[in-house]
Amino acid sequence: MDLLRLVAFDPEDLAVISAHLQDSLLQVGDIAYLPKERRFAIQIRRYDWxxxxxxxxxxxxxxEHVKAVRVRGIDQSNKDAVLNLLAIAFDEKDAPSGTATLIFADGGAIQVDLECIEMQMKDIGPVWAAESRPQHEDLSRAERL
Incomplete structure (x- = not known):
């Protein structure tokens, strides 16, 4: 498969990227907030679904166009800690601004306040075999409600 490169400019685009990034792994040390550039960036190990x-x-x-970043439930001092990204959600505040929330397994989250959605993901190589395919519990409809 060719390298994947996607750009998001609205919540629907962001939902597509979120699906591609589900079950990505990253280390806390691979997260960077650059306030002067108004950019929030992460290097991840994406599971290729x-x-x-x-x-x-x-x-x-x-x-891009980041106003602020907040972290909850993640020990930022442990740069080697591994996080499992479950999804990216978007809560629109005053269109086009809003908050993108990166939701991690074990309850951690990063909220990124945005003037507008401008997000990009790009495969940069290399590719390696994964130990297994990520699996999630299949909750019954009653449990989800």
Whole structure:
């Protein structure tokens, strides 16, 4: 498969990127907030859901037009800690501004306040075999409600 490169300018685009980034792994040390550049960036190990065999790809993602970043439930001093990205949600405040929330397993989250959505993800290589395919509990409809 060719390298994947996606750009988001609205909540629907961001939902597509979120699906591609589900179950990505990253280290706390691979997270960068650059307030002078108004950019938030992460280097991740993306699980390639489209590949025939379980594999991960080195991928970078970043948000532009960042006003602020808040972290909850993540020990920022432990740069080697591994986080599992479950999803990216967007809560529109005063269109086009809003907050993108990166939701991690074990309850951690990063909220990125944006003037508008301008986000990019890009595979940068390399590719390697994943130990297994990520699995999630299949909750019954009653449990989800």
């Amino acid at each position: 489209e590949a025939a065999t379980p594999q991960r790809r080195l991928t970078c993602m970043h948000f």
